[in-house]
Amino acid sequence: MIALAHAVAIVLYLAAAGLAAIPFARPIRAPVRSVIWVLAAGIAVHLVALGDFVRIHGEPPLTGLGPAMSFAAVLVAITLLTVEALAREVSLTLFAAPLAALLTGFASLTGMVPGPEADGMRGVWLTSHIALSFLGIAAFATAAGAGVMYLVERRELKSRRFGAIFRFFPPLETLDRVNHVAVVAGWLALTVGIGLASSYALEYRTGHAIKMVWAYSAWLAVTALTIGRVVRGWCAHRAAMLTNLLFAGVVVLYIAFRVIDPLKGRFL
Amino acid sequence: MALIVAGLSHHTAPIDVREQVAVAPHETPRVLDDLARATGAAELALLSTCNRTEVYVVEGEEPAAPPIWEHLSLRLGGTADAAAYGYVRRDREAAAHLYRVASGLDSMILGEAQIHGQVRDAWEASRSTSRAILNRLFQSSLLVASRVREETAVGRGAASVSSAAVQLSKKIFGNLSGRRAMVLGAGDMADLALECLVSEGVRTAIVANRTYERAVALAERHGGEALHYDDCWTRLADVDVLLCSTAAPHPIVERAQVEPAMRQRGDRPLCILDIALPRDVASDVGMLDNVFLYDLDDLRSVVETNLERRRQELPTAESVIADEVEQYWQWLAGLAAVPVLRTFRSQMDRVREDELARALKKLAHLAPNDRAAVDLFSRALMNKFLHEPSVRLRAASANGHGLAIVDALRYLFALESSESGTPPDDTPNAEGR
Numbered sequence: 001m002i003a004l005a006h007a008v009a010i011v012l013y014l015a016a017a018g019l020a021a022i023p024f025a026r027p028i029r030a031p032v033r034s035v036i037w038v039l040a041a042g043i044a045v046h047l048v049a050l051g052d053f054v055r056i057h058g059e060p061p062l063t064g065l066g067p068a069m070s071f072a073a074v075l076v077a078i079t080l081l082t083v084e085a086l087a088r089e090v091s092l093t094l095f096a097a098p099l100a101a102l103l104t105g106f107a108s109l110t111g112m113v114p115g116p117e118a119d120g121m122r123g124v125w126l127t128s129h130i131a132l133s134f135l136g137i138a139a140f141a142t143a144a145g146a147g148v149m150y151l152v153e154r155r156e157l158k159s160r161r162f163g164a165i166f167r168f169f170p171p172l173e174t175l176d177r178v179n180h181v182a183v184v185a186g187w188l189a190l191t192v193g194i195g196l197a198s199s200y201a202l203e204y205r206t207g208h209a210i211k212m213v214w215a216y217s218a219w220l221a222v223t224a225l226t227i228g229r230v231v232r233g234w235c236a237h238r239a240a241m242l243t244n245l246l247f248a249g250v251v252v253l254y255i256a257f258r259v260i261d262p263l264k265g266r267f268l
Numbered sequence: 269m270a271l272i273v274a275g276l277s278h279h280t281a282p283i284d285v286r287e288q289v290a291v292a293p294h295e296t297p298r299v300l301d302d303l304a305r306a307t308g309a310a311e312l313a314l315l316s317t318c319n320r321t322e323v324y325v326v327e328g329e330e331p332a333a334p335p336i337w338e339h340l341s342l343r344l345g346g347t348a349d350a351a352a353y354g355y356v357r358r359d360r361e362a363a364a365h366l367y368r369v370a371s372g373l374d375s376m377i378l379g380e381a382q383i384h385g386q387v388r389d390a391w392e393a394s395r396s397t398s399r400a401i402l403n404r405l406f407q408s409s410l411l412v413a414s415r416v417r418e419e420t421a422v423g424r425g426a427a428s429v430s431s432a433a434v435q436l437s438k439k440i441f442g443n444l445s446g447r448r449a450m451v452l453g454a455g456d457m458a459d460l461a462l463e464c465l466v467s468e469g470v471r472t473a474i475v476a477n478r479t480y481e482r483a484v485a486l487a488e489r490h491g492g493e494a495l496h497y498d499d500c501w502t503r504l505a506d507v508d509v510l511l512c513s514t515a516a517p518h519p520i521v522e523r524a525q526v527e528p529a530m531r532q533r534g535d536r537p538l539c540i541l542d543i544a545l546p547r548d549v550a551s552d553v554g555m556l557d558n559v560f561l562y563d564l565d566d567l568r569s570v571v572e573t574n575l576e577r578r579r580q581e582l583p584t585a586e587s588v589i590a591d592e593v594e595q596y597w598q599w600l601a602g603l604a605a606v607p608v609l610r611t612f613r614s615q616m617d618r619v620r621e622d623e624l625a626r627a628l629k630k631l632a633h634l635a636p637n638d639r640a641a642v643d644l645f646s647r648a649l650m651n652k653f654l655h656e657p658s659v660r661l662r663a664a665s666a667n668g669h670g671l672a673i674v675d676a677l678r679y680l681f682a683l684e685s686s687e688s689g690t691p692p693d694d695t696p697n698a699e700g701r
Contacts, residue, residue, distance in 0.1 A: 157439060158554070160566050162573050167425070171442035172537065236535045237558055 005049035012042030020093035063115030073103035136190030143182035144247035275322030281353035306335035313394035425574030445469030453514035476500035505532035512548035
C-alpha cells in the first residue's frame, strides 16, 4: 500500500511538473488550476502512504532514512502548493515537484523502515525537532529553487533572449520575494528545530557528532542568508547566487557525511 | 433569408477612402435608418472603426449589397464606386468574418484587443435594426473572441515598441506601481513611452532635457518632475527605470556615470531602455551587474517575436472560429426551419379543409358520425403524409444542413408569400448578457 501510494504520488508530482511545462511547448498560459489540483492530489496520495506508515508502525515517519525522506518530500510539496495557491503562479513546480518526486522515489528505494525511537516526552521532543528541521530544510530548498529560476531568467534577460523563459517565468522581483520569504521561514523553523535538538542532546546526554555538525552547518548557512537579506539588504542576484551556493554546500556536506559516517544508518 | 456582410477594410481600401466612408457614432442611427429603407433588410447592423466600415444584413426580398454600395459611394462624394474597394461575404463566410474581426484576426495589428469593444459598441448602436439573427451573431462573436483569447496566444505579448518597453520593465520589477522612472529627452518617443509607463503605475517620473522648458512641458503632461540635464546623474540612484530618447549623436550615458549610482543602489536592479537612434547608452553599461540594458533593436525583437507567435496561433484560432460558425449555423438553420414548417403544415391543412368541405358537400347524405369519421380520416392522412418530411427537416436543421431544404420547401410549395418575416428575438439584450 505504501509503495503503491508512493508510486502514484510520484506520477502525480511529475504530472504537475509536466502541466506547468506546457507553456514551453505551446505559447499559452500554464493551466494554474490543473497544476494545483494535480499537486494537491499527489499530496493527498502521499499523505495516505504516510498515514499507512503510522498505522503499521505506530509512530510518525520521522526516524529512519526512508520515512524521513518521504516526510521531507511531502513537506516540499505542501510548501510548493501553499506558495502557488497564494501567488496563482506555478512555474516553481518545474523545480520543486520533480524534487518532491525524487525524494519520494529515494524513500521508496531505501525502504520505509523506522529508525530507533525515543519514548514519552523524549519522543515528543525528538518528533518536534525532526518535523521543524525538515520544514526548515524544505523552505531552504524552495529558496534555492527560486534562486535557480532567478539566475536562469536573469541570464536570459541580460543576454536579451526573449524565448519561453522570458515569456513564462515570473518576474525577477517575484522570484526574489519567494527567495526572501522562504529563507526567513526556513531560518525560523531550523532555529527552533535545532534549538530543540541541542536542548535534547544536553538533557539526555546523547548526540551524534556528524549529524550535529551537519545540522549546525545548515543552520549557519540559512542564518547567514537571513542576516544578509534582512540586515544587510542583500537581494536579487547576490541573494539568489548565495542561496544556491550555500544550499549546494549543505547538500554536498550531507553526501560527504553520509559516505564517511562511521555509524551507518544513524545519520539521515 | 441570407446573411451577408458588405464593407471595406484596411485590407482592401486606402486610408483616405476609409476616412470618408467611416461613420461617426452620432451618425449611426441615421445611417442605419437610411440603409434599412434602401435595402429593405430584415435586420441590419453597422460596424465602423478607423480600419473598417461594414454592414451586416439579413436580406429581405431584394439583394442588399447594391444599395449598400450606393450609400457608401455617396459618402465618397459620388465620384468613386465604393464596391471597387469592398467585399461581400455570404452566410457562413459572413458569420466567420465577424468572428475573425471580433477576435482581432482581421485587424491591422494581429490580435489587438480594442476591436472587441468596438464590436460590442457597434451591436449596441444597431439594436434598433437588429433582431434575433444578428443579435445572436454579435453576441456569439464576443464570446468567440473571448474564447480565442483564452485558448490561444493570439492576443498575448506586446505589439508596439512602447508596450514592449513596459513588458520588459515588468519582467524585472513585476508590478510597476510605485516605481520611479527617469526620462532623458523630451521628444515624441519619450512622450509615448512615458505615457505607457505612467499608465502602468510608475509613481515618479523625472524628465531631464538639455532644453529645460521642454522637460517642464513633458513632466507637466505626465505629472512628473523636470530636471536640468546636468543634474540628472545625482538622481540616477533613486530610479528603477531609465528611459533614454535624446537626439544626441553619440552615447551620453557612460559606464562612469552609471557605476556610482549602481553602488548606491546596492543589489537593486536598474532597467535602462534606450529608444534613441543613434543609441544614447554605451553598450558596456549593460555589462554592469544588475543593469538590464535594452535598445530599440531589442524592443523591436520583442515585438516581432510576439507577433510571430501570434501568427503561429492562427490555425488554432481559425479552428475555434470554424467550430463556432458551425454551431451558429446549426442554430440559424433550426431557427429558419420552425416558421417554414409551421407555414407548410397550415397551408396543407387549408388544402385539406377545402377538399374536405367540397367532398362533404357531395356526401350530404352522410350521418354526423360518418362525416366526423371522414374528417378524422383526412387529418390522419395529412399527418401521415407530413410526418416524414417534418422529421427529416428537423433532423437536417439540427445537423446544420437545413437551410437548403428549407429553401427548397419554400420554393416547391410557394410558401414565401404566406410566411411570417423574421423570427422573434430570443437573444437577451446587451444589458442582460
